[in-house]
Amino acid sequence: MTAAGELGLPHVRYEDLPMTRDRGVGWAALRELGPVVWGDGWYYLTHREDVLDALRNPAVFSSGIAYDDMISPVPLVPLGFDPPEHTRYRRILHQFFSPQTLNALLPSLQAQAVDIIDGIAEQDTCEVMTELATPYPSQVFLTLFGLPLEDRDRLVGWKDAIIAFSLTDDPSSVDLTPAVEMFTYLTEAVAQQRNQRRPGILSDLLHAEEPLTDDEAVGLSMVFVLAGLDTVTSTIGATMAELARRPELRAALRDDPDAVAVFVEEMIRLEPAAPIVGRVTTEPVTVAGVTLPAGADVRLCIAAINRDGSDEHSVNDFVLDGKLHKHWGFGGGPHRCLGSHLARMELKLVVTEWLARITDFRLEPGYVPEITWPSPTCTLPRLPLVLG
Template identity: 65%
Template sequence: MASEHTIPRLDFADLPMAADRGVGWATLRDAGPVVFGEGFYTLTRRGDVLEALRNTEVYSSKAAFDGLGSPLPMVPIAFDPPEHTRFRRILHPYFSTQTLGAMLPSLQQQAIDVIEGIAANGGCEVVSELAIPYPSQVFLTLFGLPLADRDRLVAWKDAIIDIGMLDNIEDADLTPALELATYLTEAIAEHRRNPGDDILSGVLTGPDLLDDGEALGLGYVFILAGLDTVTSAIGSALLMLARQPDVRRQLCADPDQVPVFVEELLRLESPAPMIPRVTTRPVTVAGVTLPAGAKVRLPLAAINRDGSDAISGDNVVMDGKLHRHWGFGGGPHRCLGSNLARMELRLVLTEWLRRIPDFDVAPGFDPLIEWPAPALALPKLPLVFGSAQNGQQ
């Protein structure tokens, strides 16, 4: 049996991830089935990762989200069954395709408004002009909050995620976390007094209720776990389409294939590439015994590209079928917002391609993701459109 001293050691910062995720995740998988670094054991084989996702008794989510700068437990990800099961039962109806479908016209119009403003120019910087503002507006719409609060929300979110990346938060300035908590607490009180037709009002006044603290935790999850992931996915999607004009032309000719592309995007550029767990007892994986209390990383993005079958490689598979992947995790904690994320991505890509069918990365720009980071996000992505693009060639 392997001891800790014989486990391959690898710092995530050293993975060659910035330019090519295929190379980065292959480097991790090639290091061994269990890799140790930065205090975490990382499981790299699909079967072991899926077992950990399913087995919440051994691989706990409860203790794994303490470092996000949140002053309260985050609902529902910071709970294990049976508490987690109650939250999922309450929240699931609000994130069903039927419920979200009722909000589709508003979310679609917001996407159109943002993209039409972009299309009027010869190019744009995708991250700041679309990928950051649009998911934030979606959150505000779903929670019945003013769209005018968008920029404040983004600033709080960025500051709190920066806190979560620190090795030690004892000396961190927690002011942004407290300001966001105050903002959400006031919103919860207002929605109790004057409920509307939105998710926040529903979970506060419906037949199966969240208390104020639970609703506050839900808001934190939405903002910290939901906004950056969709921001990352929008940037990745438009980079992929800029680099692959054949796929872009296919989607322009047949918009019904956009959902197929979205699933491939989520497989190849999983916006939540790794999720944490903590072991509740010793467990042996691939000959390595992890102690109780071990911090574990489950690299969803690595198993999505492991080459174990014809649809798990490094290339986009556009065969008209929706193929399975683990971009949203699996087991009891599978992403609650997966239907919402898919809707946002489909809306953005459909409306973008209708108005901007021809685009490329701005000449001379090298699109590199920020790494290491919670989401595989491009900090910037300048694009040039149509005639502006052709005029520079």
Template identity: 45%
Template sequence: MTTTPARPALSLADLPVASDREAAWQALLDQGPLVDVDGAVFVVGNKAVDVVLHDPATYSSRLAFGVVGSPVPMVPIAFDPPEHMRYRKLLAPFFSPVVVGRMYESLREQLRALITPLAEAGRCDVVRDLAVPFPSQVFLTLLGLPLSDTERLVRWKDAVLAAAGPAGASEGQQAEALELFTYLGEKIEQRRGQPGEDLLTVLVNDTSAEAMSQEELLGLGFLMVLAGLDTVTATLGFAFELLARDADLRGRLAQDLTLVPGFVEELVRLNPVATFTPRVTTQDTVLEGRDLPAGTRVVMVWAAANRDPDRYEDGTAVQLDRDEAHWGFGGGIHRCLGSHLARAELRLVLEEWLTQVPDFALQPGTTPVLPWPAGLLGFPSVELTYGGART
């Protein structure tokens, strides 16, 4: 018979994530591979994460994500096989490396337009001024929507994220989240019968048996807002905070931009911003020698698994030539659909920024602070100073 380890349960609030992330992830690994946290089973060991991700029949996403505050089911994350497969087949062509590669030049131009005035200003809040607007612009570009909607999208995105968060949305935010649905619904209607290569136009005009319904398209739009904007924003926040503090790393990257993709991988490995990813067991099962009854909430902690000494040598260090894979974009059938796009965004931002602003530091007197506990980990603000304006 299997055993249930008798460990004291932890609370998220006990983890020192805001003050010392390394200590927090290490504390979980020390108790791993499974740790009881706030009534859920946290999966922190690399091998256990691997098992969960590759057994979607036992570890269900539908049961885990079906309840998040969306008025329509979130496509494709809230589905299990076989439905999930249909969505991935429809969506995969829009997120392939080749298709993402075709967006490069347009995105680079948009970035130059964002970064040049910031570079001239000599200081900025790089989260507010660059890391927030750029992913929203990418979303609009992908869907073939006007960039002039960026500000509205950012507002709606905040409302949608609040609605999906533990505290829920205020009345004003609920109204704003609904505005996003109205907006997407209108755009879907406008695209019917229209020519175009963008994701929205192609999906709306799909006449195959596999075509998505209006409700499914809205669910997809909702998930993309939830999954594809603040994730990139937060990862960029970690990048700039780290580079502002680490002159050696900053200098190496600025001198040799071919090192940027290796840095991006390490960034996502060490700071996987979609911090906790849930599943719910569909049947009684055993994981790492522990009985898990049907209905158990199981939560993957990528940041811990990505440092697991069983897999990574010197796992807490940034090594630009490390070639092991990691779980920062998840794994198995729900592996991040937008990973190529996210990598491209991160890479482009860093390349353009380091070209225009190779040297920078945190604005004296400011310290980026991580709100904690949080579902999505990220600095709300990273103030930088550079060039003539540095004090």
């Protein structure tokens, strides 16, 4: 990091931030450089009010432009749109992703978590990312959208390949077959459920009073696979790592199951699976005394403001006082995460059912949790545990 850069701004190489072992240290290092930082072709906004102002102003900080380069031949509903189109989609989708609607799926999602964790409980060791954190969110998506659970492993393979493509520096070297296969799979699923309704949100949306078109339904499905699965996988991994390191926390959560909701909310605050969100400016805009040009790529550092110390609840450790405190782990403004209630449900189920069945577990001796960095989701590549 050097004090140079475009417009005389502090400069950062994002990959050099000290994030792998302790995100608190990494986000503090970025915040300390200043409210607007330049690097890798991006402007980073690191201070709370600037980030929140940008989240609330899609007319200037556009999400629609920012998602243009994602892999999809159909509109990415609702991520790829700003108001007023985005407002229409949110109005249509809201009822289907509300706590009331999702509660109807709770018995099935709970049973699936129990089934996975029961299998793990019979073992002496567990690799959490492979055995729990990756398969469970994929099963949840399939259940939610009325698709066969036996398609889980294919879905995971497609998703991993597409995300790897989106991150590569040499797109010409990547096989696009998985992207074509997943798009074909989702297109066929939408066509089938258009003709024959099945239990699940996808059919509900296709047969609603104001139904989605086929392309819109495929786009929504793509968003949930590409933006919804890895995020929950990441948070499950971070959550299980914390529980493995904190036996006193495990005991407290077992004694007071109601505290699980507060613990989960704190995990989302401290380790948001989408720690930055991308936007593109539609016109020149001044932030913290710096004028950003139209068409500027901007990164809003959500994770940095969740730990900025500006109040007693925005610190680098858990605040487990029995209360739910405001944070921006799911973003903010009109683009706040559509699947936030679902993510909370999944995390609470995993923590509750794991602690009910596996009382003693710890990190594999010698293993130190380190995320892959840089990463869009701050995910642990592996999390080996010893059980019992």
